[in-house]
Amino acid sequence: MDCGLYLYGIFPDSMPEQLALEGMDKQPVYSTIIEGFTFLYSSAKQEKYLASRRNLICHERVLEQAMNEGFRTLLPLRFGMVIKTWETVIEQLTRPHQDKLKDLFAKLAGRREVSVKVLWDSKSELQALLSANKDLKQKRDAMEGKTMSMEEVIDIGQMIENGLLLRKQEVIQAFRDELNSLAKEVVENDPMTEEMIYNAAYLISWDAEAEFSDRVEAIDQKFGDRFRIRYNNFTAPYTFAQLF
Known part of the structure:
Protein backbone atom coordinates (compact mmCIF):
# COMPACT_ATOMS: atom_id res chain seq x y z
CA MET A 1 0.00 0.00 0.00
CA ASP A 2 1.40 3.37 -1.02
CA CYS A 3 1.33 6.16 1.56
CA GLY A 4 2.44 8.87 -0.85
CA LEU A 5 5.75 9.88 -2.39
CA TYR A 6 9.16 9.95 -0.73
CA LEU A 7 11.33 12.87 -1.90
CA TYR A 8 15.15 12.80 -2.07
CA GLY A 9 16.31 15.94 -3.81
CA ILE A 10 15.83 18.56 -6.50
CA PHE A 11 17.89 18.99 -9.67
CA PRO A 12 17.94 21.91 -12.11
CA ASP A 13 18.21 19.68 -15.20
CA SER A 14 15.93 17.02 -16.65
CA MET A 15 16.76 13.39 -15.90
CA PRO A 16 15.58 9.99 -17.17
CA GLU A 17 12.08 9.29 -15.87
CA GLN A 18 13.28 6.11 -14.16
CA LEU A 19 16.81 5.66 -12.88
CA ALA A 20 18.56 2.41 -12.04
CA LEU A 21 18.42 3.27 -8.35
CA GLU A 22 16.84 1.56 -5.37
CA GLY A 23 15.23 3.87 -2.84
CA MET A 24 13.44 3.56 0.46
CA ASP A 25 11.66 0.23 1.04
CA LYS A 26 13.60 -1.06 -2.01
CA GLN A 27 11.34 0.95 -4.30
CA PRO A 28 12.50 2.10 -7.77
CA VAL A 29 13.50 5.75 -8.01
CA TYR A 30 11.88 8.09 -10.53
CA SER A 31 12.18 11.71 -11.57
CA THR A 32 9.53 14.22 -12.55
CA ILE A 33 9.58 17.88 -13.50
CA ILE A 34 7.51 20.20 -11.33
CA GLU A 35 7.40 23.82 -12.49
CA GLY A 36 10.84 23.63 -14.05
CA PHE A 37 12.54 21.69 -11.23
CA THR A 38 13.35 17.98 -11.38
CA PHE A 39 12.40 16.00 -8.27
CA LEU A 40 13.84 12.60 -7.40
CA TYR A 41 11.29 10.38 -5.65
CA SER A 42 9.99 6.88 -5.01
CA SER A 43 6.76 5.41 -3.68
CA ALA A 44 6.45 5.72 0.08
CA LYS A 45 5.32 2.59 1.89
CA GLN A 46 5.26 4.34 5.27
CA GLU A 47 3.75 7.61 6.39
CA LYS A 48 6.75 8.31 8.61
CA TYR A 49 10.27 6.94 8.33
CA LEU A 50 12.45 6.15 11.32
CA ALA A 51 15.81 7.92 11.18
CA SER A 52 17.67 4.62 11.46
CA ARG A 53 21.19 4.17 10.15
CA ARG A 54 19.92 1.98 7.32
CA ASN A 55 17.30 4.51 6.21
CA LEU A 56 19.66 7.46 6.44
CA ILE A 57 22.27 5.62 4.37
CA CYS A 58 19.65 4.69 1.77
CA HIS A 59 18.53 8.32 1.43
CA GLU A 60 22.12 9.50 1.05
CA ARG A 61 23.04 6.70 -1.35
CA VAL A 62 20.28 7.64 -3.78
CA LEU A 63 21.57 11.20 -3.98
CA GLU A 64 25.22 10.19 -4.31
CA GLN A 65 24.45 7.65 -7.02
CA ALA A 66 22.50 10.27 -8.96
CA MET A 67 25.48 12.62 -8.67
CA ASN A 68 27.76 9.83 -9.86
CA GLU A 69 25.53 9.45 -12.91
CA GLY A 70 26.50 12.99 -13.91
CA PHE A 71 23.70 14.98 -12.22
CA ARG A 72 26.09 16.85 -10.00
CA THR A 73 24.11 19.95 -9.10
CA LEU A 74 21.36 19.18 -6.61
CA LEU A 75 19.54 20.46 -3.58
CA PRO A 76 19.22 17.53 -1.16
CA LEU A 77 15.95 17.41 0.75
CA ARG A 78 15.86 16.53 4.41
CA PHE A 79 15.43 12.91 5.37
CA GLY A 80 11.89 11.57 5.75
CA MET A 81 10.00 13.98 3.51
CA VAL A 82 6.76 12.26 2.42
CA ILE A 83 4.02 14.01 0.45
CA LYS A 84 0.55 12.94 -0.65
CA THR A 85 0.39 14.93 -3.89
CA TRP A 86 2.63 17.19 -5.96
CA GLU A 87 0.28 20.08 -5.20
CA THR A 88 1.86 20.23 -1.75
CA VAL A 89 5.28 20.77 -3.32
CA ILE A 90 3.94 23.45 -5.66
CA GLU A 91 2.10 25.37 -2.94
CA GLN A 92 4.76 25.15 -0.23
CA LEU A 93 8.04 25.03 -2.15
CA THR A 94 8.36 25.74 -5.85
CA ARG A 95 6.02 28.72 -6.15
CA PRO A 96 6.86 30.67 -2.97
CA HIS A 97 10.61 29.89 -3.13
CA GLN A 98 11.30 29.74 -6.85
CA ASP A 99 13.86 32.56 -6.88
CA LYS A 100 15.67 31.16 -3.83
CA LEU A 101 15.88 27.73 -5.43
CA LYS A 102 17.39 29.21 -8.59
CA ASP A 103 19.92 31.19 -6.52
CA LEU A 104 20.99 28.04 -4.69
CA PHE A 105 21.42 26.12 -7.93
CA ALA A 106 23.55 28.96 -9.31
CA LYS A 107 25.76 28.85 -6.19
CA LEU A 108 26.19 25.08 -6.37
CA ALA A 109 26.78 24.79 -10.12
CA GLY A 110 30.18 23.21 -10.75
CA ARG A 111 30.87 22.81 -7.03
Whole structure:
Protein backbone atom coordinates (compact mmCIF):
# COMPACT_ATOMS: atom_id res chain seq x y z
CA MET A 1 0.00 0.00 0.00
CA ASP A 2 1.40 3.37 -1.02
CA CYS A 3 1.33 6.16 1.56
CA GLY A 4 2.44 8.87 -0.85
CA LEU A 5 5.75 9.88 -2.39
CA TYR A 6 9.16 9.95 -0.73
CA LEU A 7 11.33 12.87 -1.90
CA TYR A 8 15.15 12.80 -2.07
CA GLY A 9 16.31 15.94 -3.81
CA ILE A 10 15.83 18.56 -6.50
CA PHE A 11 17.89 18.99 -9.67
CA PRO A 12 17.94 21.91 -12.11
CA ASP A 13 18.21 19.68 -15.20
CA SER A 14 15.93 17.02 -16.65
CA MET A 15 16.76 13.39 -15.90
CA PRO A 16 15.58 9.99 -17.17
CA GLU A 17 12.08 9.29 -15.87
CA GLN A 18 13.28 6.11 -14.16
CA LEU A 19 16.81 5.66 -12.88
CA ALA A 20 18.56 2.41 -12.04
CA LEU A 21 18.42 3.27 -8.35
CA GLU A 22 16.84 1.56 -5.37
CA GLY A 23 15.23 3.87 -2.84
CA MET A 24 13.44 3.56 0.46
CA ASP A 25 11.66 0.23 1.04
CA LYS A 26 13.60 -1.06 -2.01
CA GLN A 27 11.34 0.95 -4.30
CA PRO A 28 12.50 2.10 -7.77
CA VAL A 29 13.50 5.75 -8.01
CA TYR A 30 11.88 8.09 -10.53
CA SER A 31 12.18 11.71 -11.57
CA THR A 32 9.53 14.22 -12.55
CA ILE A 33 9.58 17.88 -13.50
CA ILE A 34 7.51 20.20 -11.33
CA GLU A 35 7.40 23.82 -12.49
CA GLY A 36 10.84 23.63 -14.05
CA PHE A 37 12.54 21.69 -11.23
CA THR A 38 13.35 17.98 -11.38
CA PHE A 39 12.40 16.00 -8.27
CA LEU A 40 13.84 12.60 -7.40
CA TYR A 41 11.29 10.38 -5.65
CA SER A 42 9.99 6.88 -5.01
CA SER A 43 6.76 5.41 -3.68
CA ALA A 44 6.45 5.72 0.08
CA LYS A 45 5.32 2.59 1.89
CA GLN A 46 5.26 4.34 5.27
CA GLU A 47 3.75 7.61 6.39
CA LYS A 48 6.75 8.31 8.61
CA TYR A 49 10.27 6.94 8.33
CA LEU A 50 12.45 6.15 11.32
CA ALA A 51 15.81 7.92 11.18
CA SER A 52 17.67 4.62 11.46
CA ARG A 53 21.19 4.17 10.15
CA ARG A 54 19.92 1.98 7.32
CA ASN A 55 17.30 4.51 6.21
CA LEU A 56 19.66 7.46 6.44
CA ILE A 57 22.27 5.62 4.37
CA CYS A 58 19.65 4.69 1.77
CA HIS A 59 18.53 8.32 1.43
CA GLU A 60 22.12 9.50 1.05
CA ARG A 61 23.04 6.70 -1.35
CA VAL A 62 20.28 7.64 -3.78
CA LEU A 63 21.57 11.20 -3.98
CA GLU A 64 25.22 10.19 -4.31
CA GLN A 65 24.45 7.65 -7.02
CA ALA A 66 22.50 10.27 -8.96
CA MET A 67 25.48 12.62 -8.67
CA ASN A 68 27.76 9.83 -9.86
CA GLU A 69 25.53 9.45 -12.91
CA GLY A 70 26.50 12.99 -13.91
CA PHE A 71 23.70 14.98 -12.22
CA ARG A 72 26.09 16.85 -10.00
CA THR A 73 24.11 19.95 -9.10
CA LEU A 74 21.36 19.18 -6.61
CA LEU A 75 19.54 20.46 -3.58
CA PRO A 76 19.22 17.53 -1.16
CA LEU A 77 15.95 17.41 0.75
CA ARG A 78 15.86 16.53 4.41
CA PHE A 79 15.43 12.91 5.37
CA GLY A 80 11.89 11.57 5.75
CA MET A 81 10.00 13.98 3.51
CA VAL A 82 6.76 12.26 2.42
CA ILE A 83 4.02 14.01 0.45
CA LYS A 84 0.55 12.94 -0.65
CA THR A 85 0.39 14.93 -3.89
CA TRP A 86 2.63 17.19 -5.96
CA GLU A 87 0.28 20.08 -5.20
CA THR A 88 1.86 20.23 -1.75
CA VAL A 89 5.28 20.77 -3.32
CA ILE A 90 3.94 23.45 -5.66
CA GLU A 91 2.10 25.37 -2.94
CA GLN A 92 4.76 25.15 -0.23
CA LEU A 93 8.04 25.03 -2.15
CA THR A 94 8.36 25.74 -5.85
CA ARG A 95 6.02 28.72 -6.15
CA PRO A 96 6.86 30.67 -2.97
CA HIS A 97 10.61 29.89 -3.13
CA GLN A 98 11.30 29.74 -6.85
CA ASP A 99 13.86 32.56 -6.88
CA LYS A 100 15.67 31.16 -3.83
CA LEU A 101 15.88 27.73 -5.43
CA LYS A 102 17.39 29.21 -8.59
CA ASP A 103 19.92 31.19 -6.52
CA LEU A 104 20.99 28.04 -4.69
CA PHE A 105 21.42 26.12 -7.93
CA ALA A 106 23.55 28.96 -9.31
CA LYS A 107 25.76 28.85 -6.19
CA LEU A 108 26.19 25.08 -6.37
CA ALA A 109 26.78 24.79 -10.12
CA GLY A 110 30.18 23.21 -10.75
CA ARG A 111 30.87 22.81 -7.03
CA ARG A 112 30.84 19.99 -4.51
CA GLU A 113 30.83 19.68 -0.72
CA VAL A 114 33.66 17.98 1.14
CA SER A 115 34.20 17.78 4.88
CA VAL A 116 37.04 17.42 7.35
CA LYS A 117 36.74 16.20 10.92
CA VAL A 118 39.78 16.15 13.19
CA LEU A 119 40.00 14.01 16.33
CA TRP A 120 42.78 13.82 18.87
CA ASP A 121 43.58 11.93 22.06
CA SER A 122 43.32 14.55 24.79
CA LYS A 123 45.33 12.42 27.23
CA SER A 124 48.22 12.13 24.77
CA GLU A 125 48.06 15.86 24.09
CA LEU A 126 48.17 16.57 27.81
CA GLN A 127 51.29 14.43 28.19
CA ALA A 128 52.89 16.16 25.21
CA LEU A 129 52.05 19.55 26.73
CA LEU A 130 53.62 18.60 30.04
CA SER A 131 56.70 17.17 28.35
CA ALA A 132 57.21 20.45 26.50
CA ASN A 133 56.65 22.58 29.62
CA LYS A 134 58.79 21.39 32.52
CA ASP A 135 57.59 24.05 34.96
CA LEU A 136 53.96 23.18 34.32
CA LYS A 137 54.74 19.49 34.71
CA GLN A 138 56.40 20.09 38.07
CA LYS A 139 53.42 22.08 39.31
CA ARG A 140 51.03 19.46 38.05
CA ASP A 141 53.00 16.61 39.63
CA ALA A 142 53.11 18.54 42.89
CA MET A 143 49.31 18.31 43.06
CA GLU A 144 49.62 14.59 43.70
CA GLY A 145 52.17 14.90 46.50
CA LYS A 146 50.83 17.64 48.75
CA THR A 147 47.74 19.49 49.83
CA MET A 148 47.20 22.57 47.71
CA SER A 149 44.93 25.55 48.14
CA MET A 150 41.92 25.94 45.89
CA GLU A 151 43.58 28.95 44.28
CA GLU A 152 46.66 26.88 43.38
CA VAL A 153 44.54 24.07 41.94
CA ILE A 154 42.52 26.52 39.82
CA ASP A 155 45.69 28.27 38.64
CA ILE A 156 47.31 25.02 37.46
CA GLY A 157 44.06 23.90 35.87
CA GLN A 158 43.82 27.12 33.89
CA MET A 159 47.42 26.82 32.76
CA ILE A 160 46.78 23.31 31.47
CA GLU A 161 43.54 24.36 29.80
CA ASN A 162 45.21 27.31 28.09
CA GLY A 163 48.11 25.14 26.97
CA LEU A 164 45.78 22.57 25.39
CA LEU A 165 43.79 25.36 23.74
CA LEU A 166 46.94 26.73 22.11
CA ARG A 167 47.87 23.28 20.81
CA LYS A 168 44.36 22.85 19.47
CA GLN A 169 44.41 26.24 17.76
CA GLU A 170 47.74 25.37 16.14
CA VAL A 171 46.13 22.35 14.49
CA ILE A 172 42.96 24.19 13.47
CA GLN A 173 44.90 27.09 11.98
CA ALA A 174 46.92 24.67 9.84
CA PHE A 175 43.71 23.44 8.23
CA ARG A 176 42.42 26.97 7.73
CA ASP A 177 45.68 28.14 6.17
CA GLU A 178 45.94 25.22 3.75
CA LEU A 179 42.32 24.54 2.82
CA ASN A 180 40.22 27.70 3.03
CA SER A 181 41.79 29.29 -0.04
CA LEU A 182 40.48 26.43 -2.20
CA ALA A 183 36.89 26.86 -1.04
CA LYS A 184 34.13 29.12 -2.25
CA GLU A 185 32.55 28.88 1.20
CA VAL A 186 33.58 27.31 4.50
CA VAL A 187 31.29 26.40 7.39
CA GLU A 188 32.86 25.45 10.72
CA ASN A 189 30.43 23.30 12.67
CA ASP A 190 30.44 22.40 16.34
CA PRO A 191 32.50 19.30 17.23
CA MET A 192 30.37 16.18 17.51
CA THR A 193 32.35 14.47 20.31
CA GLU A 194 34.75 15.48 23.09
CA GLU A 195 37.69 14.11 21.11
CA MET A 196 36.76 16.06 17.98
CA ILE A 197 38.54 19.41 17.80
CA TYR A 198 37.57 20.55 14.30
CA ASN A 199 34.56 19.94 12.08
CA ALA A 200 34.35 21.89 8.84
CA ALA A 201 32.55 21.68 5.49
CA TYR A 202 33.92 23.21 2.30
CA LEU A 203 32.24 24.14 -0.97
CA ILE A 204 34.88 23.61 -3.65
CA SER A 205 35.04 23.30 -7.43
CA TRP A 206 34.69 19.75 -8.69
CA ASP A 207 38.09 19.90 -10.34
CA ALA A 208 39.76 21.19 -7.16
CA GLU A 209 39.15 18.02 -5.13
CA ALA A 210 42.44 16.34 -6.06
CA GLU A 211 44.47 19.31 -4.82
CA PHE A 212 42.27 19.60 -1.73
CA SER A 213 42.85 15.93 -0.93
CA ASP A 214 46.61 16.35 -1.39
CA ARG A 215 46.63 19.25 1.06
CA VAL A 216 44.71 17.24 3.65
CA GLU A 217 47.26 14.46 3.26
CA ALA A 218 50.14 16.93 3.64
CA ILE A 219 48.69 18.26 6.90
CA ASP A 220 48.28 14.72 8.16
CA GLN A 221 51.93 13.95 7.44
CA LYS A 222 53.10 17.22 9.00
CA PHE A 223 51.54 16.47 12.37
CA GLY A 224 52.22 12.74 12.36
CA ASP A 225 50.22 10.77 14.91
CA ARG A 226 48.88 13.73 16.85
CA PHE A 227 45.37 13.36 15.46
CA ARG A 228 43.10 11.41 13.12
CA ILE A 229 41.43 12.97 10.10
CA ARG A 230 38.07 11.93 8.70
CA TYR A 231 37.89 13.30 5.18
CA ASN A 232 34.68 12.89 3.16
CA ASN A 233 35.38 13.84 -0.43
CA PHE A 234 31.92 13.12 -1.83
CA THR A 235 28.59 14.01 -0.26
CA ALA A 236 25.36 15.77 -1.12
CA PRO A 237 25.75 19.50 -0.36
CA TYR A 238 23.52 19.69 2.71
CA THR A 239 25.60 22.36 4.41
CA PHE A 240 25.44 24.81 1.51
CA ALA A 241 21.91 24.16 0.26
CA GLN A 242 19.91 25.55 3.15
CA LEU A 243 16.65 26.98 1.83
CA PHE A 244 15.22 28.14 5.15
